[in-house]
Amino acid sequence: MIDAKNFRAELSRIFGENGLGSMLSFGKADKLLALTEHLTAENEKYNLTAITDPIKIILNHYADSATILKFIPKGSKIIDIGCGAGFPSLPAAILRDDLNITSIDSTAKRIEFVKSAAEICGLSNLSAECMRAEDGGKDTQMRERFDIAVSRAVAELRILSELTLPYVKVGGCLIAMKGRNAENEARDAKRSISMLGGELKAVENAEVRGGEELLEHRAVIIYKKSKTPSAYPRPYAQISKKPL
Helix, strand or coil: CCCCHHHHHHHHHHHHHCCCHHHCCCCHHHHHHHHHHHHHHHHHHCCCCCCCCCHHHHHHHHHHHHHHHHHCCCCCCCEEEEECCCCCCHHHHCCCCCEEEEEEEEEEHHHHHHHHHHHHHHCCCCCEEEEEEHHHHCCCCCCCCCEEEEEEEECHHHHHHHHHHHEEEEEEEEEEEECCCCCHHHHHHHHHHHHHEEEEEEEEECCCCCCCCEECCCCEEEEEECCCCCCCCCCHHHHHHHHC
């Protein structure tokens, strides 16, 4: 069992240290505690995350996911592509109940976890579907239907852009959560981003700190200025073998 008092204290400390404290409330802290208990229990069966210490989960998953929320307008319709165990979508749904979030991943056990976590945490603003990103990007019910696409540690940006930008409405944006090499990836992906109807807007600092530990993360923000040509996304084998 997780020490609830210590968890809440560390949650408040880490979020406060990173300028995220205003996002928390007692009810949201309770939901993040419930999510952590469910994640650590299910992780023993399904290996959902390599990070199992509750305090490290706060830093590496919850605070890290929260860093992008300042870039997302109120009431946005969001898709989390390659959501894995639900990051950033589960913390985002808890911290911002104004958002309407769809999580997709190609691995059924991860989607089943996200669904069960959403139910346990009472998240009516989050749904999850098992599908490949390139398939959903061709689906008329999903193509260019979202204000924001988010993706965390999924693929190199030339590949990721083709998998994600087809979901974004003109006027919306992709927020790609990246590491310290983000600027180089963004530079290398400018041609592919343009071909897909996007335009690089910014590479924003999204570092998170917990005591002496620093996660040097960035948020690559890509504006959708025109429709993605119907030829994209291609089958994944083509995307990965020959990125745009």
